[in-house]
Amino acid sequence: MKQILKGAGIFALAMAAAGTAAANKADDTLNVAFSKELENVDSYYNSAREGVILQRSIWDGLVYRDPYTGEYQGNLATDWQWVDDKTLEFNLRQGVTFHNGEPFDADDVVATVNWVADEKNGVKTQRNVNWMESAEKIDQFKVRIHLKAPFPAAIEYLAGPVSIYPNEYYAEAGPTGMGLNPVGTGPYKVVSVEPGKHFVLEKYENYHKDSPKGQANIGRLDIRTIPDFNTQAAELFSGGLDWIWQVPPDQAESLTAMGGFTVANESTMRIGYLQFDAAGRSGEDNPFTKKLVRQAISHAIDREAIVQSMLQGKSRVVNSACFPSQFGCEQDVKTYDYDPEKAKQLLAEAGYPNGLEIDFYAYRDRSYAEAMLGFLEAVGIKSNFKLLQYSALRELNMKGEVPMSFQTWGSYSINDVSAIVSQYFKLGSLDSAQDKQVKEWLDVADSSVDSEERKEYYSKALKKIAEEAYWLPLFSYNSNYVFSQDLEYAPTTDAIPRFFQMSWK
Amino acid sequence: MANTTETMNTVAPKVEPEVLSSPTPRQILLTKILGHKGLMFGAIVLLTIFLMALFAPLLAPYDPYHQDLMHRMIPPVWDAKGSWENILGTDHLGRDYLSRLLYGARISLAIGAIAALISGIIGTSMGVAAGYFGGRVDACVTFLINVRLAMPVVLVALAVVALFGGSLQVVITVLGLLLWDRFAVVMRSATLQLRSMEYVTAAKAIGCSTKRILFSEIMPNIANSLIVIVTLEMAHAILLEAALSFLGLGVQPPTPSWGLMVSEGKQMLLFQPWMIAIPGVALFILVLAINLLGDGLRDVSAPENRN
Secondary structure: OHHHHHHHHHHHHHHHHOOOOOOOHHHOEEEEEEOOOOOOOOHHHOOOHHHHHHHHHHOOOOEEEOOOOOOEEEOOEEEEEEEEOOEEEEEEOOOOEOOOOOEOOHHHHHHHHHHHHOHHHOOOOHHHOOOEEEEEEEEOOEEEEEEOOOOOOHHHHHOOOOOOOOHHHHHHHHHHHHHHOOOOOOOEEEEEEEOOOEEEEEEOOOOOOOOOOOOOOOOEEEEEEOOOHHHHHHHHHHOOOOEEOOOOHHHHHHHHHHOOEEEEEEEEEEEEEEEEOOOOOOOOOOHHHOHHHHHHHHHHOOHHHHHHHHHOOOOOEOOOOOOOOOEOOOOOOOOOOOOHHHHHHHHHHOOOOOOEEEEEEEOOOHHHHHHHHHHHHHOOEEEEEEEOOHHHHHHHHHOOOOOEEEEEEOHHHOOEHHHOHHHHOOOOOOOOOOOHHHHHHHHHHHHOOOHHHHHHHHHHHHHHHHHHOOEEEEEEEEEEEEEEOOEEOOOOOOOOOOHHHOEEO | OHHHHHHHHHHHHHHOOOOOOOOOHHHHHHHHHHHOHHHHHHHHHHHHHHHHHHOHHHHOOOOOOOOOHHHOOOOOOOOOOOEOOEOOOEOOOOOEHHHHHHHHHHHHHHHHHHHHHHHHHHHHHHHHHHHHHOHHHHHHHHHHHHHHHHOOHHHHHHHHHHHHOOOHHHHHHHHHHHOOHHHHHHHHHHHHHHHOOHHHHHHHHOOOOHHHHHHHHHHHHHHHHHHHHHHHHHHHHHHHHHHHHHOOOOOOOOOOOHHHHHHHHHOOOOOOOHHHHHHHHHHHHHHHHHHHHHHHHHHHHOHHHOO
8 A cells, every 4th residue: 555655646746747737725616527528518418427417507497306305495496386187387486597697487497398398309318308298388487387197206307307498598509509508597607618528617696596506605617528537536636636426436445545535435326237138039039038047147146245345335235126215116026135056946947957158238337247247157157248338238229139238227316216117117129028017007107196006006016027037136336426625525315416515615 | 491401501511611510500590599589588488478378277376267256456465465375466356367367378379379370371372472473463462462551450350349249259360361461561572582583493494383383492481581470460469459358349258368457457557556567567578579589580590690
């Protein structure tokens, strides 16, 4: 360790000597690194986590969910009520202005909702908006949103991905203009955008006083894209960065041992799972069509060991196909403990006494996938490992050509089980199980406004998914945040860093 | 080699005709080989690596595929936290690094040798044919060489591997089919020179078949440069395999490959630098040894140095 410290120290000195302008508490600028490129800041036209982060700082929704208490509070709306199963009525906040000076009123809400709800406009993640039919202006500060069908999770979505855009500006700028020169009502306004590379945000001085988000504390945010962790760490040492996240567990451990920075760990809503081609879309004779094979694999992988020694932090093994805090995430489902002997026995029963050979696809976290390869090999399953880009794997998956893959899903941080189960088990092109009964149950649960009934039907669906081992839910992810000791910040479980909640000590 | 010895026989006595006990050409060659430091160093290192790869199952202390998640990233023995149980430490899945390194040598050597063999056969036959027959054959081969030279090797290899999926066989085939250009170019010009030599003309005059001329007159005389290119291309193939594996498109895990090990260690560069350094150094030594050997062979066998 001493050697490493010395090495790191020398490295840091060299970096500092090279003349990296270190801006931080002294000039009220928070330097942040993203590891992935964000192509379009317009939050409706990207599906990246980085986009969600910017969205929460630049724009506001009608509703805000306090990430610490889980309570819904009015943001651009002051209050709301269900008129009937399919109609929500909002009273809007008065005196709010957009960053460009345009005043906020019902027209903005109506224009935004009608634009995004129209499938033709191609909002990237349709599930976020396609439950809305249209919006209707009642008067200048009162609107109604009409739903296509009863949708109990509406408020959760309105507090999350649905942000309100300025109607006049958006009509003129469109998604491209909005992406290059974003205008919202949020606590931070955008100073400059270099797509994929560099974003500068400044505190919005006229942010509405009663916002539940509160006023921003830090004057300026300087966000750069730095894909490689080692480069990020080097800049952190030299003072060129004040805040990084998604730090790999092993490195976070080393940074903690080093001292000098705050290392915080928080679980996220993202879960990892193995998806099996139970429907036999990748071939009739596919071994994964056999329940016993799927169960054997479920018994073969020591998820506890992977969590403890690789993911570490606040990660947990999950048994149900959802994140435990999500509404309706039934925990009382069939579990598969680590038992290689049983796995071998199940394989033999399924007609593979000498093991079998499979194709195993993955797109991220190669080391976790490799650990799973090792466990499978130990019970006689030889895998041809194929690591693809996310988009390539998704496409193959949609065509039904993937027999088994290691996938993850973050539910867009929506605290409702519909964001994951209903996304993947309703016979869509990404549904590898194609179970009609599960779909029927999910349909009932998705459209019911009675929360007990919803729970009951989600529970039925999740129990069957576990019993049939359509998926093997693996573990929940965690994120490590490493930041300057001058910074006051508490991460949230939804893995959305909110810059307006950070402050200098 | 028969031909070389013959030529030497005629040359050697001329140099020191008075000395009766002059060394035979074979002895001269041997002295030169033994006296060439680079050549000896390269040969010894390469032989050592070859033997280690060959006897990996006997030498490796553990199964290179056996993972132990509870003992991940143990540093090598020279580190304060290291131990003799895992001399070179363990990787991110708790697999013994030394064992993986030894088995990885097999992959690197196999890829280098087979890829060089395939490309050697393709390139040499094309080059010799072009040089010997000339005319249309030459024009055709020259065109193919130009086409091949216009293709960026890494890019084509990446595309092909991405298309067919990465596996040892695919990587070897792709590299074998891509690296023949240097063979073809050098063999063509060497043959072109030899074609007009007196002994070739003589062989033609006494009615030797084309096959006999090619295999008995031409081939032995281009063998020297062939060996040099084989070593160069072998090193080239080994590096390319490492690059492809590093990019995740070459040999697929859990197969131990040095390139893959470098790629797996990349993330830990800052805190566990030995994870990337060990396979990196191994690659460096192997490629250096092969190149030194090739260089030495050229020095020793080049005609102007014969005396």
